[in-house]
Amino acid sequence: MKFKNTLSSPHITASPSLTRTMLWVVVALVPGSAFYVAFFGTGLLINMALATLTALASEALMLRLRRRAVLPFITDGSALVTALLLALALPPFAPWWLPVLGTLFAIVVAKHLYGGLGYNPFNPAMVGYAMLLIAFPREMTAWLPPTSLGATTPEFLDLLNYSLFSILPADSTYDSISMATPMDTVKTRVGLGETISDIHLSSPGLFSTVSGTGWDRVNLMFLLGGMWLIYKRVVAWQIPFAMLSTLALMATVFWLIDSEQFSSPWFHLFSGAAMLGAFFIASDPVTAATTPRGRLIYGAGIGALTYIIRNWGGYPDGVAFAVLLMNMAVPTIDYYTQPRVFGEERN
Amino acid sequence: MTTHKLWRFPGGLVLDGHKDMSMQDAVMIADLPPQLVLPLQQHIGEPAVAVVKPGDRVLKGQLIARAQDYVSASVHASSSGQVIAIEERPIPHPSGQNATCIVIETDGEDRWDPDKTPSGDYQTLDASELRNIIRDAGIVGLGGAGFPSFIKLNPGAGGSIDLLILNGAECEPYISCDAMLMQERPREVIDGLKIMRHALQAKYCLIGVEDNKPDAIVALRGALSADETKFIDVVTVPTRYPAGGEKQLIKVLTGKEVPSQRLPLDIGIVCHNVATAAAVHHAVTLGEPLVSRVVTITGENLEQPRNLEVRIGTPFSSVLQQCGWHPKSNDQLVMGGPMMGFAVTSDAIPVVKTTNCILALPAPQRPSPVAMPCIRCGECARVCPALLLPQQLYWYSWSKDLDKVQDHKLFDCIECGCCAYVCPSNIPLVQYFRFAKTEIWSQEKEKRKSDLARQRHEFRLERLEKEKQDKEERQRLKKEKLRKARGEKSETPDPKKAAIQAALDRVKARKEQQDSGARNVEHLTDAQRKAIAEVDERRKHLKTDPPATPSTDPQAESVTEKKTDEI
Structure with a gap:
C-alpha cells in the first residue's frame, strides 16, 4: 500500500498560530486604550475605526496585486495591529484623512512594497506616523486637554463632525479646543528659558505628580498590558527592559545635574509613547533585533535615542524616530551578536 | 543510591509522552513473515557485499553480506530459508528510494546456524578481539543513527576512556522499545555494558534514563550486583526533549559540552544506546x-499498540497487522519518532537495524499546510538545544546565502525539530536546514570535481608539451642522420647569430627577475604564498590557453571535463 504523505519531520507541532499571537497583542492594548478614551475622549475610537478599515482594505488590495492568498494573510491580524498602534499614536482630535493616509502609507509602502509580512525592515505603524508628522505637523501636534481639565472637551458627535466634515463645535476655534501635550509644553517653554517648576505652577491640572494628567495612567495601563505579553511570551523581555532602563538612566543623570532644565525619570517613563513604544512598538519582532544580546542593544539604542530626541530634537516625542533609526541597525546588530553555539568555548 | 548531580542542556521541550499506550503488553516475538527483505545498507558507511546468491539455502544467523571497508556492517539472515532474489527493493529512507536487498523466502523452521559459537568469558578477550566479534555480528547503533558500533568501542590513542554512558533516555514521544528492554531484560543491558566497558577500558559507567520510565529505572537498579554498583550508576534524568541526543545527555550527566563539530571521545566520553x-x-x-x-x-491508528521483537527484514505491513492496523491512504506512516522520524511511502519496506519505532498516525497533525512568513519572534531560538538562531538560518537557507548559513553554524544543527514544533508560522524549518546542508555538500563535491578537472587539464598540457618536444627532438635527430648519410657537414650555428641570441636571453632573464622582484613577497604567511601561487597558476593559463581555463561556469567545466576524458 502506498502513502501520499511525506511531510518532513517533525510530524507533530505545538500548533500555535500567528493569528493568536496578534490577537493577544490586541487584547493587551485594551486597558491602555480604555484609559486613553477616559482621559482624552472618544476621538481615539474614531481614529481606530478609520485606520482599521483602511488597513484591511489596503491589505486585501495589496495581496491581490501581489497575487498572494488573501484569506490567510488578512486573518493573521498583523494589519489590524498596525492600524491600532498608528491610531494610538495620532492625536484624538484629527481630520479623517490623517489616520487614513497614515495607514495607507504604512500598509502599502512600509509593509507591502518591502515584501509584506515578515519582510519589512521598518515598523509600518511608525513609518506611517513619521510621514504624517513631517507632512502635517500642525494636525499631528494638536492634542486635547485631559477631560478633567477642559470644560470645552468635545463630545463624540463633535469629534465625528470634525473628523468627517471638518466642522468645529459652535463658539469654538481649532486652537481653543486643542492644546499641546505636557511633554511638548515643557519642551517649548524650557526652550524659552522657563524653569520646570514655573511651568508646572503656571499650568494647573495639566501635570500630575508623576507626569501629565491622564498620561501617567494611560502609560501605566500599557505597562500592565505589556507585562502580560511578556508573561505570554509574545514579547521578548529584553527590548522593553533595555529601552525603559536606558531612558530612565539617562533621564536620571540629567535630572540630577539640573532638575529645572530636565524632567524627572518618572516623567519620561510615564509620558508620551514611552510604555506603548517599549512594549508594543519597539518589540515588533519583524523589525527588531532577534538575538538575545542584540535585543538588549536594540532596546537600549531606542531608549537613548528617545531621550536625545525628546530633549534636543525638533519633535515633541522621540519614540517613532528612535525605533526607525534602530530598525536600520538591526541586520548589523544581529550579525555581530550571535550567541555562543552549544559546544563552543565561552569567551 | 547516591544522587548524581545533574546539569541542564539549553533549549528543549516538554512533550506529551504517548508512551503508555505501547507499554501495556510484554514484548512478544513478531510473527515470522513469508519473506524477509534485507537491505545491504542498514547503517552509516559503505554497503555490505552479498556473499550468497539466489537459490542458496541459509540458516538463521548466517552471514549473507560482508562488511566492506572500515565503516560498514555485515548483514545476517534473520531466519532460515532460501535466498530467492538479490534485487532493488524499496527501503526505509527519507528519499523513498530503492536499494539492493537480499530477499529470503522463509521455511518456517527458524533454524539457527549450528556454527554459532559463544566467545566464552569476555574478560579473557582483549579489546581488539571484542571489536572484531562485534563487527562480525553486524552491530550498529540501535538508537537510530546506525553507526557501526565497533568503531565507537575503540578508546583511541590513550587506550582508555573516563566515562562510558548508556543512553536509555528515549526522549522522543511514542517510542518505548528501550524502556521495555530495560524493564524486561535489564541483565542483558548490564552485561552488554560490561563488555563495552572492557573494550573501552572505561573507568566509570552511567546509564541515563528519563524520569518518565520509573519501571525501567527500578529494574536496572535491581539487577545491578553490589560489585557492579561500584562502577555503574543508573541516573534518572528529567524528561525533556531531546535529552536523548548524545551531546545533550552528556551535558545533563556531566556538565561537559562536546566541542562543536567534535566527538564525545575528544573529551574522554563514549555514548552507546x-x-x-x-x-x-x-x-x-x-x-x-x-x-x-x-x-x-x-x-x-492502531488497535493494539505494542512492542515486538522483530526479525530484521520483516515488512512493515506484517508487524502492523499484528497490532490491529486498518490502513487508509491518507494515514501517515513514520519510521522513528514523531520529532525526527521520516514519513515512508509504502508499507512494503522492511524493518532494518535502525527501526526503533513504526508510527501509524492519522492524517497530518500539522494544523495548516500553509507556512506563513517568519516574523522573527525567536521562539525557535529559545527552544534550540544547539543554541542556534533558526530564524536567521531559515532566512539565509531560503535565500540560498550559503556562506551566511555557515556563519550561523548550520552544521551544529542536530535536526531535532524543536524549532519547527514551536513555530507559530508553521514553517518546516528542519526541511530548510536539510536542504541547505545538501546544497553545501553538493557544492563542495562540485568544487572537488572542478579541482580534479583542472589538475587533469594541467597534466594534459604538460604532456602535450613534452610530446611536442620529443617529436622535435626526433625530427632533429633524423635530419642529422640524413645529413650524415649524405656526407654533409653537420649544421653549426652562425657565431654572430649565437651572440645576438645570448644577449637577448640575458635581457629576458633580467626582465623576469625584475618582474618577480617587484612583488613584496618577503614576509607572507604560507597560506598567503599558496594563494598567490594559485592565482599565478590561473593567470598563466589565462595567457596561454584562455578557452580551456577552468571557470566557475558549469558548462565550461563540463567542456573541460569532456576534453580531458577524450584523451
Missing part, C-alpha cells in the same frame, strides 16, 4: 549476530 549494549551481549556471550530487535509499533 541501551539496545546496542543488549545486542553486544547477544553477540559476545551467546554468539548470536544482530538478527532482530525490539520495535515499538504504535500510533493512534
Whole structure:
C-alpha cells in the first residue's frame, strides 16, 4: 500500500498560530486604550475605526496585486495591529484623512512594497506616523486637554463632525479646543528659558505628580498590558527592559545635574509613547533585533535615542524616530551578536 | 543510591509522552513473515557485499553480506530459508528510494546456524578481539543513527576512556522499545555494558534514563550486583526533549559540552544506546549476530499498540497487522519518532537495524499546510538545544546565502525539530536546514570535481608539451642522420647569430627577475604564498590557453571535463 504523505519531520507541532499571537497583542492594548478614551475622549475610537478599515482594505488590495492568498494573510491580524498602534499614536482630535493616509502609507509602502509580512525592515505603524508628522505637523501636534481639565472637551458627535466634515463645535476655534501635550509644553517653554517648576505652577491640572494628567495612567495601563505579553511570551523581555532602563538612566543623570532644565525619570517613563513604544512598538519582532544580546542593544539604542530626541530634537516625542533609526541597525546588530553555539568555548 | 548531580542542556521541550499506550503488553516475538527483505545498507558507511546468491539455502544467523571497508556492517539472515532474489527493493529512507536487498523466502523452521559459537568469558578477550566479534555480528547503533558500533568501542590513542554512558533516555514521544528492554531484560543491558566497558577500558559507567520510565529505572537498579554498583550508576534524568541526543545527555550527566563539530571521545566520553549494549551481549556471550530487535509499533491508528521483537527484514505491513492496523491512504506512516522520524511511502519496506519505532498516525497533525512568513519572534531560538538562531538560518537557507548559513553554524544543527514544533508560522524549518546542508555538500563535491578537472587539464598540457618536444627532438635527430648519410657537414650555428641570441636571453632573464622582484613577497604567511601561487597558476593559463581555463561556469567545466576524458 502506498502513502501520499511525506511531510518532513517533525510530524507533530505545538500548533500555535500567528493569528493568536496578534490577537493577544490586541487584547493587551485594551486597558491602555480604555484609559486613553477616559482621559482624552472618544476621538481615539474614531481614529481606530478609520485606520482599521483602511488597513484591511489596503491589505486585501495589496495581496491581490501581489497575487498572494488573501484569506490567510488578512486573518493573521498583523494589519489590524498596525492600524491600532498608528491610531494610538495620532492625536484624538484629527481630520479623517490623517489616520487614513497614515495607514495607507504604512500598509502599502512600509509593509507591502518591502515584501509584506515578515519582510519589512521598518515598523509600518511608525513609518506611517513619521510621514504624517513631517507632512502635517500642525494636525499631528494638536492634542486635547485631559477631560478633567477642559470644560470645552468635545463630545463624540463633535469629534465625528470634525473628523468627517471638518466642522468645529459652535463658539469654538481649532486652537481653543486643542492644546499641546505636557511633554511638548515643557519642551517649548524650557526652550524659552522657563524653569520646570514655573511651568508646572503656571499650568494647573495639566501635570500630575508623576507626569501629565491622564498620561501617567494611560502609560501605566500599557505597562500592565505589556507585562502580560511578556508573561505570554509574545514579547521578548529584553527590548522593553533595555529601552525603559536606558531612558530612565539617562533621564536620571540629567535630572540630577539640573532638575529645572530636565524632567524627572518618572516623567519620561510615564509620558508620551514611552510604555506603548517599549512594549508594543519597539518589540515588533519583524523589525527588531532577534538575538538575545542584540535585543538588549536594540532596546537600549531606542531608549537613548528617545531621550536625545525628546530633549534636543525638533519633535515633541522621540519614540517613532528612535525605533526607525534602530530598525536600520538591526541586520548589523544581529550579525555581530550571535550567541555562543552549544559546544563552543565561552569567551 | 547516591544522587548524581545533574546539569541542564539549553533549549528543549516538554512533550506529551504517548508512551503508555505501547507499554501495556510484554514484548512478544513478531510473527515470522513469508519473506524477509534485507537491505545491504542498514547503517552509516559503505554497503555490505552479498556473499550468497539466489537459490542458496541459509540458516538463521548466517552471514549473507560482508562488511566492506572500515565503516560498514555485515548483514545476517534473520531466519532460515532460501535466498530467492538479490534485487532493488524499496527501503526505509527519507528519499523513498530503492536499494539492493537480499530477499529470503522463509521455511518456517527458524533454524539457527549450528556454527554459532559463544566467545566464552569476555574478560579473557582483549579489546581488539571484542571489536572484531562485534563487527562480525553486524552491530550498529540501535538508537537510530546506525553507526557501526565497533568503531565507537575503540578508546583511541590513550587506550582508555573516563566515562562510558548508556543512553536509555528515549526522549522522543511514542517510542518505548528501550524502556521495555530495560524493564524486561535489564541483565542483558548490564552485561552488554560490561563488555563495552572492557573494550573501552572505561573507568566509570552511567546509564541515563528519563524520569518518565520509573519501571525501567527500578529494574536496572535491581539487577545491578553490589560489585557492579561500584562502577555503574543508573541516573534518572528529567524528561525533556531531546535529552536523548548524545551531546545533550552528556551535558545533563556531566556538565561537559562536546566541542562543536567534535566527538564525545575528544573529551574522554563514549555514548552507546541501551539496545546496542543488549545486542553486544547477544553477540559476545551467546554468539548470536544482530538478527532482530525490539520495535515499538504504535500510533493512534492502531488497535493494539505494542512492542515486538522483530526479525530484521520483516515488512512493515506484517508487524502492523499484528497490532490491529486498518490502513487508509491518507494515514501517515513514520519510521522513528514523531520529532525526527521520516514519513515512508509504502508499507512494503522492511524493518532494518535502525527501526526503533513504526508510527501509524492519522492524517497530518500539522494544523495548516500553509507556512506563513517568519516574523522573527525567536521562539525557535529559545527552544534550540544547539543554541542556534533558526530564524536567521531559515532566512539565509531560503535565500540560498550559503556562506551566511555557515556563519550561523548550520552544521551544529542536530535536526531535532524543536524549532519547527514551536513555530507559530508553521514553517518546516528542519526541511530548510536539510536542504541547505545538501546544497553545501553538493557544492563542495562540485568544487572537488572542478579541482580534479583542472589538475587533469594541467597534466594534459604538460604532456602535450613534452610530446611536442620529443617529436622535435626526433625530427632533429633524423635530419642529422640524413645529413650524415649524405656526407654533409653537420649544421653549426652562425657565431654572430649565437651572440645576438645570448644577449637577448640575458635581457629576458633580467626582465623576469625584475618582474618577480617587484612583488613584496618577503614576509607572507604560507597560506598567503599558496594563494598567490594559485592565482599565478590561473593567470598563466589565462595567457596561454584562455578557452580551456577552468571557470566557475558549469558548462565550461563540463567542456573541460569532456576534453580531458577524450584523451
